[in-house]
Amino acid sequence: MSATGVRWLAVAAISMAWAPASLMADAKRTTPTAPAQYLALRNPLEPDAQVLLEAKALYARECRKCHGADGKGRGTATRGMKVKPRDYTDSALMATLPDGQLFWIILNGSDAQTTEMSAYEGKLSEMDIWKLVLLIREFGR
Amino acid sequence: MRRISAPIALLGLLATAMTWSPVVNAIPAFARQVDKACSTCHEAIPRLNEAGRTYRANGYRFLEDTRWPEAWKLSTLPFSVEVELEAFWNKDTDSEGVSAPTVSDTKVEEIELLAATALGENGKVSVFGSLAVLQEEENGETHYVSELGTAFIQINDLLGGTGRGRFNLRAGQWGVALPFLADDQSIIANNYLAQSALGVLGDGAQRSVEFNGQLFSNGDAVVHRYAAGASRTEFAGEPDRISKYDPYFTYAVNWLERYNLGLIYRATHAEGLNSTDSQSIERYGIAGAADIGPTTLTLGYFRADPEIGLSSDDVLGELLWFAGRKAVFGARYERVSRDGAADDATAVSLTARYNVLQNAFGVLEYRMRDDTSNIVGSSDEQRRWRLILTLLF
Numbered sequence: 001m002s003a004t005g006v007r008w009l010a011v012a013a014i015s016m017a018w019a020p021a022s023l024m025a026d027a028k029r030t031t032p033t034a035p036a037q038y039l040a041l042r043n044p045l046e047p048d049a050q051v052l053l054e055a056k057a058l059y060a061r062e063c064r065k066c067h068g069a070d071g072k073g074r075g076t077a078t079r080g081m082k083v084k085p086r087d088y089t090d091s092a093l094m095a096t097l098p099d100g101q102l103f104w105i106i107l108n109g110s111d112a113q114t115t116e117m118s119a120y121e122g123k124l125s126e127m128d129i130w131k132l133v134l135l136i137r138e139f140g141r
Numbered sequence: 142m143r144r145i146s147a148p149i150a151l152l153g154l155l156a157t158a159m160t161w162s163p164v165v166n167a168i169p170a171f172a173r174q175v176d177k178a179c180s181t182c183h184e185a186i187p188r189l190n191e192a193g194r195t196y197r198a199n200g201y202r203f204l205e206d207t208r209w210p211e212a213w214k215l216s217t218l219p220f221s222v223e224v225e226l227e228a229f230w231n232k233d234t235d236s237e238g239v240s241a242p243t244v245s246d247t248k249v250e251e252i253e254l255l256a257a258t259a260l261g262e263n264g265k266v267s268v269f270g271s272l273a274v275l276q277e278e279e280n281g282e283t284h285y286v287s288e289l290g291t292a293f294i295q296i297n298d299l300l301g302g303t304g305r306g307r308f309n310l311r312a313g314q315w316g317v318a319l320p321f322l323a324d325d326q327s328i329i330a331n332n333y334l335a336q337s338a339l340g341v342l343g344d345g346a347q348r349s350v351e352f353n354g355q356l357f358s359n360g361d362a363v364v365h366r367y368a369a370g371a372s373r374t375e376f377a378g379e380p381d382r383i384s385k386y387d388p389y390f391t392y393a394v395n396w397l398e399r400y401n402l403g404l405i406y407r408a409t410h411a412e413g414l415n416s417t418d419s420q421s422i423e424r425y426g427i428a429g430a431a432d433i434g435p436t437t438l439t440l441g442y443f444r445a446d447p448e449i450g451l452s453s454d455d456v457l458g459e460l461l462w463f464a465g466r467k468a469v470f471g472a473r474y475e476r477v478s479r480d481g482a483a484d485d486a487t488a489v490s491l492t493a494r495y496n497v498l499q500n501a502f503g504v505l506e507y508r509m510r511d512d513t514s515n516i517v518g519s520s521d522e523q524r525r526w527r528l529i530l531t532l533l534f
Contacts, residue, residue, distance in 0.1 A: 062176075065205045076203050076204045077175075077196075080184075080190030116178060116181045
């Protein structure tokens with residue numbers, strides 16, 4: 001086959017593959033569900049001023065670049081992401097997510113194929129994670 | 142000097158990577174500093190996504206960050222090493238139609254040390270440096286050449302708020318290109334014809350100084366990135382050429398995080414020791430890129446107008462398909478035409494890439510180039526295969 005023929009074959013093959021590929025929907029959210037023993041957990045911390053201050057410092061250091069200063073999930077590190085972080089200010093959505101689910105996701109990370117939410121086990125203590133859960137709830141109030 | 146056995150080196154490096162990096166998302170320097178995976182900023186290394194472009198334009202800082210880890214902490218040490226192993230197979234034919242002997246071999250293409258970080262409590266200064274050791278063949282002898290690549294210092298936030306990167310000053314050496322279209326970001330390993338033929342899209346590290354920045358508008362839905370500066374073209378092998386610092390300008394706009402449009406202008410002026418022997422070339426172009434589902438389509442047009450000599454036009458189109466996190470497929474077509482040339486120079490590159498890890502991947506690439514009119518300097522037809530294995534620490 002001549003070089004011209006190879007080129008046109010390549011163009012045709014790419015065009016045929018691109019059309020359906022581009023019609024595919026963007027990646028869908030596939031957040032894993034925490035095990036039952038975690039879903040049953042309740043936050044042991046109360047939202048007092050000191051705890052929230054510590055939570056905000058943790059959030060600024062670990063979370064803000066993705067989850068945003070306002071908790072809407074539009075930090076600059078999410079630019080270009082197909083699946084954005086959840087909007088913590090959506091109180092209807094947040095009401096469907098128990099404390100234990102939030103705790104477990106921060107501890108273990110979310111779906112690695114579609115999100116950039118990594119696991120914080122070993123990086124944050126369990127008490128630090130509960131502080132963040134407390135702050136996440138504050139975004140929706 | 143004894144040549145490193147590439148297959149043995151490959152096995153050793155892969156074994157090292159697998160044991161040294163116990164988690165799937167093993168991470169080089171920037172990722173260590175921000176404690177995020179490579180995929181936060183890269184569609185696939187080295188191509189930046191919009192988060193990565195924002196991070197880079199802001200002097201290697203995220204806008205939300207207010208503190209940066211000390212550069213000397215081992216856990217966030219801003220050094221990375223990149224190793225590239227290459228197997229090649231070349232089947233070329235000269236302009237007379239005479240086939241050259243088939244050439245194939247394996248080699249350590251490059252070992253590169255990279256260092257970069259934002260420094261200071263507010264990230265006021267950013268630095269980047271790269272040093273590469275390349276394996277080259279000359280007269281049947283293998284030797285190794287070290288080369289300082291992109292290296293610069295940038296003073297951030299000269300104007301505008303701290304951490305916003307609106308107006309920065311950079312000095313050092315780098316290739317002038319667009320934020321979304323540059324040789325050092327290309328997943329397709331083959332160089333752009335526009336680099337050698339026109340001197341755009343990154344034609345090697347040029348000594349430069351520039352003002353740059355990024356501005357957000359429409360509630361961050363639109364981002365404007367600009368660079369205005371002067372660069373000095375080095376004329377390798379032409380010691381009688383005296384080059385000066387000549388102006389360049391790039392502007393790119395991104396909207397909705399998916400669509401990019403960019404303009405580039407670059408002038409070059411060089412004089413010979415005989416002051417009547419001078420050459421000026423103006424280069425300019427426009428390009429766009431769109432993320433459509435799992436694919437990215439890039440189109441570009443560039444032109445070089447020398448004061449004396451023949452003008453050249455370059456048209457390129459590139460399609461990348463990101464098939465999940467593990468694989469990328471790419472195709473590029475590029476054509477350079479020159480006034481008065483009998484035939485255009487064309488290049489087609491087809492790439493298939495597999496990510497073993499985010500920081501270890503293999504690329505199989507087929508390249509076809511036709512340049513019988515010697516527009517890009519090869520004066521032949523090239524049919525080449527490349528198998529490139531890359532490892533980043």
